[in-house]
Amino acid sequence: MTDVFWAIRSTLTSLPVASNNFIDYVKVCCRSGKGGAGSSHFFRAKGLPNGGPDGGDGGRGGHVILEGNSQLWTLLHLQYQKHVIAGHGQGGAESLRSGAQGEDVILQVPLGTIARDADTGEKKVEITEHGQRIILTPGGRGGLGNDHFKSATNQAPTYAQPGEPGIEEWVVLELKLLADVGLVGFPNAGKSTLLSVVSAAQPKIADYAFTTLVPNLGVVAYRDYQSFVMADIPGIIEGAAEGRGLGTRFLKHIERNSMLLFMISVDSNDIAAEYQVLLNELTQFNPELLEKRRVLAITKADLIDDELEDEIRATLPTELPSVFISSLANKNIQRLKDMIWQELHAK
Ligand SMILES: Nc1nc2c(ncn2[C@@H]2O[C@H](COP(=O)(O)OP(=O)(O)OP(=O)(O)O)[C@@H](O)[C@H]2O)c(=O)[nH]1
Numbered sequence: 195m196t197d198v199f200w201a202i203r204s205t206l207t208s209l210p211v212a213s214n215n216f217i218d219y220v221k222v223c224c225r226s227g228k229g230g231a232g233s234s235h236f237f238r239a240k241g242l243p244n245g246g247p248d249g250g251d252g253g254r255g256g257h258v259i260l261e262g263n264s265q266l267w268t269l270l271h272l273q274y275q276k277h278v279i280a281g282h283g284q285g286g287a288e289s290l291r292s293g294a295q296g297e298d299v300i301l302q303v304p305l306g307t308i309a310r311d312a313d314t315g316e317k318k319v320e321i322t323e324h325g326q327r328i329i330l331t332p333g334g335r336g337g338l339g340n341d342h343f344k345s346a347t348n349q350a351p352t353y354a355q356p357g358e359p360g361i362e363e364w365v366v367l368e369l370k371l372l373a374d375v376g377l378v379g380f381p382n383a384g385k386s387t388l389l390s391v392v393s394a395a396q397p398k399i400a401d402y403a404f405t406t407l408v409p410n411l412g413v414v415a416y417r418d419y420q421s422f423v424m425a426d427i428p429g430i431i432e433g434a435a436e437g438r439g440l441g442t443r444f445l446k447h448i449e450r451n452s453m454l455l456f457m458i459s460v461d462s463n464d465i466a467a468e469y470q471v472l473l474n475e476l477t478q479f480n481p482e483l484l485e486k487r488r489v490l491a492i493t494k495a496d497l498i499d500d501e502l503e504d505e506i507r508a509t510l511p512t513e514l515p516s517v518f519i520s521s522l523a524n525k526n527i528q529r530l531k532d533m534i535w536q537e538l539h540a541k
C-alpha cells in the first residue's frame with residue numbers, strides 16, 4: 195500500500211492545483227436508495243394449488259460512498275454536483291428471487307476529505323487513504339419476503355416486509371490537505387518562490403503581500419527517487435486569528451501536515467519576534483499545531499554577506515533547527531531538503 199502511494203507520488207511532477215480552481219469546501223445533497231419491498235407470493239404448480247410461501251427479499255437501496263483517491267487534490271470536480279442520488283433496490287419476486295440492489299454512487303475525493311452533517315456540523319466520515327471506501331449515506335434495507343414469516347401456527351403468511359426508505363441529507367465535504375510539510379510565514383517571506391524552486395509547481399510570485407490567495411502544493415523530489423509533498427499557504431500576519439489579512443482559514447491546511455517549515459526573511463527587523471508572532475497565531479488557531487516538528491528557514495540570504503549572517507545567526511531562536519537559504523541563489527536548498535527529510539523521518 196505504502197509502495198503504491200509513493201510510486202504514485204513520485205510519478206507526479208506537478209500537482210494540478212492552479213490558484214483559481216482550488217476548492218476545499220462543497221455542499222451536496224445526498225440521497226440513498228430505498229430498499230426494495232419483500233415479495234408476498236405462494237408457490238403454485240399443476241397439481242399443487244396450495245404451495246408454501248416463496249416471496250423473495252427486496253434488494254437494498256444504493257449507498258452514497260466516498261472513495262479516497264490520491265491523485266485528486268481539490269474538491270473542484272464536485273463543485274457543481276449539487277445532488278447525488280443512488281438507485282432504489284428492486285422488489286423481491288416469486289421462487290425466492292431477491293430483488294436487485296440499488297446502484298451505489300461512489301464519489302472520488304482527495305485524501306484528507308472530511309464529511310460533515312451540514313446542519314449540525316458533526317463529523318461523519320474522514321478519508322485518509324487511497325482506495326479507502328466509506329459509506330456516507332446508507333441505502334435502505336430491502337424488505338423480507340413472506341417466506342421468512344412462516345411459522346408453526348401460520349404456514350401461509352401473506353405479510354412481506356416493505357423496504358426501508360432511503361435517506362436524504364445535506365452533507366458538507368471539506369478538505370484538509372495531506373501534505374508532509376506546511377510552509378508558515380508572513381506574506382512576502384518567499385514561500386511560493388521556494389516551492390517553485392524545489393518542485394514543478396508554478397505558484398504566482400510577486401513582491402507584495404498576499405500574492406498567494408489559496409494553497410499550492412508541490413511534490414519535492416528527494417535524492418534517490420523519493421519525494422515529499424510541500425504545501426504553500428497564504429501568508430499569516432499578526433492578528434490573523436482575529437481575521438486580519440486573510441485570517442487563519444488556510445491554517446486548517448497545515449493541521450494535517452507532518453511538519454512545519456517556518457520561513458522568515460533575512461531583512462526582517464527582528465526574526466525572533468516575528469517567529470513568536472507566527473507561533474502565537476498558530477496557537478490561537480489550534481494549539482496542537484505546536485506539537486509538530488519545526489524547522490526555521492531564514493530566506494533571501496543572498497541579500498546579506500557572511501559577516502551579517504553570523505551576526506543574525508546569534509539572534510535566532512534556539513529551540514528549533516535553522517538554516518539560511520536563498521531560493522534565487524540556490525543557497526542551502528539541498529541542505530534544507532535534508533533537514534526536512536530528517537524531521538519527517540524522525541519519530
Ligand atoms: N533576493 C531574494 N528575493 C527573493 C527570494 N525568494 C523570494 N524572493 C522575492 O520575495 C518576493 C516575495 O516572494 P513570494 O515567494 O511571492 O513570497 P510569499 O511568501 O509566497 O508571499 P505571499 O504569497 O504574499 O504570502 C518576490 O519578489 C520574490 O522574488 C530570495 O531567495 N532572494
Ligand SMILES: [Mg+2]
Nearest residue numbers: 385386405406
Ligand atoms: Mg506566496
